[in-house]
Amino acid sequence: EAGVAQSPRYKIIEKRQSVAFWCNPISGHATLYWYQQILGQGPKLLIQFQNNGVVDDSQLPKDRFSAERLKGVDSTLKIQPAKLEDSAVYLCASSPARRVIAGVGELFFGEGSRLTVL
Amino acid sequence: AQKITQTQPGMFVQEKEAVTLDCTYDTSDQSYGLFWYKQPSSGEMIFLIYQGSYDEQNATEGRYSLNFQKARKSANLVISASQLGDSAMYFCAMREVFAGGTSYGKLTFGQGTILTVHP
Numbered sequence: 267e268a269g270v271a272q273s274p275r276y277k278i279i280e281k282r283q284s285v286a287f288w289c290n291p292i293s294g295h296a297t298l299y300w301y302q303q304i305l306g307q308g309p310k311l312l313i314q315f316q317n318n319g320v321v322d323d324s325q326l327p328k329d330r331f332s333a334e335r336l337k338g339v340d341s342t343l344k345i346q347p348a349k350l351e352d353s354a355v356y357l358c359a360s361s362p363a364r365r366v367i368a369g370v371g372e373l374f375f376g377e378g379s380r381l382t383v384l
Numbered sequence: 385a386q387k388i389t390q391t392q393p394g395m396f397v398q399e400k401e402a403v404t405l406d407c408t409y410d411t412s413d414q415s416y417g418l419f420w421y422k423q424p425s426s427g428e429m430i431f432l433i434y435q436g437s438y439d440e441q442n443a444t445e446g447r448y449s450l451n452f453q454k455a456r457k458s459a460n461l462v463i464s465a466s467q468l469g470d471s472a473m474y475f476c477a478m479r480e481v482f483a484g485g486t487s488y489g490k491l492t493f494g495q496g497t498i499l500t501v502h503p
Contacts, residue, residue: 299490308388308475308493309429322490355427372419373491375429 268292270376272358278382284346287379291339291360297321299373300333300343301357309357315341345381353383387411388476388494396500397466404451405461405497407476416480418459419491420450423473432474435459466501473498 271290279285291298296317301309312331314322317338326333330349335341345352359373387410397403409418420432435443435450443450451460463470477491 306496308477308495309491311490311492314490357429359429372431372434373429374431375421378427380427 270358270360270374272356272376272379274379275377276380276382278384279348281350281383282347284344285348285381286345287343287356287358287381289341289343289358289376291341291358292374295360295362295374296338297361298335298341299359299361300341301359303355303357303378305354312343312356348381348383350383353381355380388478388492390476390494390497392497393495394498394500396502397463399468399501399503400465402462402464403466403499405463405474405476405499407459407461407494409457409459409476409478411457411478411480413480416478418450418452419477419479420448420459420461421475421477421493422470423475423496425472429475433461463499468501468503471499471501 270292273288277285298315300312302312303309310325312326313333315335318335330347331345333341333343343356355378357375357378359375361371361373389408392406395403395405416437418435422430422432433443433445433448433450435452442452447464449462451462459476473496475496476494479491
């Protein structure tokens with residue numbers, strides 16, 4: 267079974283530029299998450315999708331971050347314009363919806379996209 | 385609001401010894417799940433073990449066991465017979481099952497503990 271795919275693995279941009287990250291979850295997983303992990307910290311949830319609907323985006327800085335999950339499969343996270351403090355690893359994770367609802371079941375993570383903002 | 389606390393920024397252990405990584409949590413919910421993940425230097429998050437709040441027995445997965453003390457709200461990870469490959473960052477995480485109808489399913493992570501295994 268293929269895991270969660272993310273691209274690009276690394277990205278370096280200047281502040282005020284824009285960047286986009288792509289995620290393809292495990293086939294059949296209805297729930298998709300984007301986490302931000304700043305160096306030395308635990309991952310922080312940015313946004314959660316259930317199919318193509320947003321369940322939680324309370325910690326997404328909506329003035330600069332946006333995310334979409336068209337057709338309930340792939341997802342894109344965009345940052346525009348980027349700030350220095352956006353330097354982090356952006357982790358995508360997925361989970362089968364039925365296990366999320368039941369409260370059990372781990373999240374399956376991709377390898378992450380490391381962003382450096384200069 | 386839920387909160388996960390890992391008070392040990394770093395831990396050292398000798399190869400083949402056991403080590404305990406601490407985790408305490410705070411929630412007002414009765415139904416929740418506790419998870420431990422391992423993050424090697426390569427960056428991927430590897431699921432290790434899960435404990436449900438209603439599980440009466442401590443979870444075990446191979447060399448990993450979870451010391452669950454519900455009254456104290458602690459969920460410590462015990463790694464037995466440490467190996468060099470266990471050197472990594474370890475995260476404790478919690479999921480509330482009924483979070484007011486929203487945000488269910490998300491994991492909230494602690495700050496992590498860096499484990500170094502010495503030969």
